[in-house]
């Protein structure tokens with residue numbers, strides 16, 4: 071083990087990757103790209119393993135580790151939130167969970183960074199007043215109902231006067 075410390079880091083990871091590929095059912099899989107895309111889009115690895123007939127979800131996780139897909143998936147947090155918001159109409163998701171997801175979604179940019187746009191407006195309250203259709207429209211296209219933007223605009227300028 072200690073004799074390997076002199077190997078340059080890049081070389082070492084190449085060796086590890088080669089070893090990984092030799093044993094990995096995802097690397098050898100004809101639909102490898104789809105499997106990787108699903109992982110980054112927060113599809114549950116258990117579901118992926120079943121769908122692509124892999125041994126188990128550990129195969130997906132091992133492959134994801136070898137190719138640094140975890141970091142990629144973390145940056146793609148919007149996809150996870152979209153799933154929650156999308157499912158709101160189908161399964162029993164509690165209203166506060168949907169509101170929290172929509173609110174988080176509205177604050178996370180495409181790079182997965184949290185951007186707090188407004189500290190003065192109580193967005194929670196506004197999102198709670200939105201109907202399911204309005205929430206869905208917002209989740210899909212980012213369009214807010216007119217009354218919402220009017221309220222935010224008014225409150226924002228009010229707070230500036232203080």
Ligand SMILES: [Zn+2]
Nearest residue numbers: 094096097133
């Ligand atoms: Zn692999």
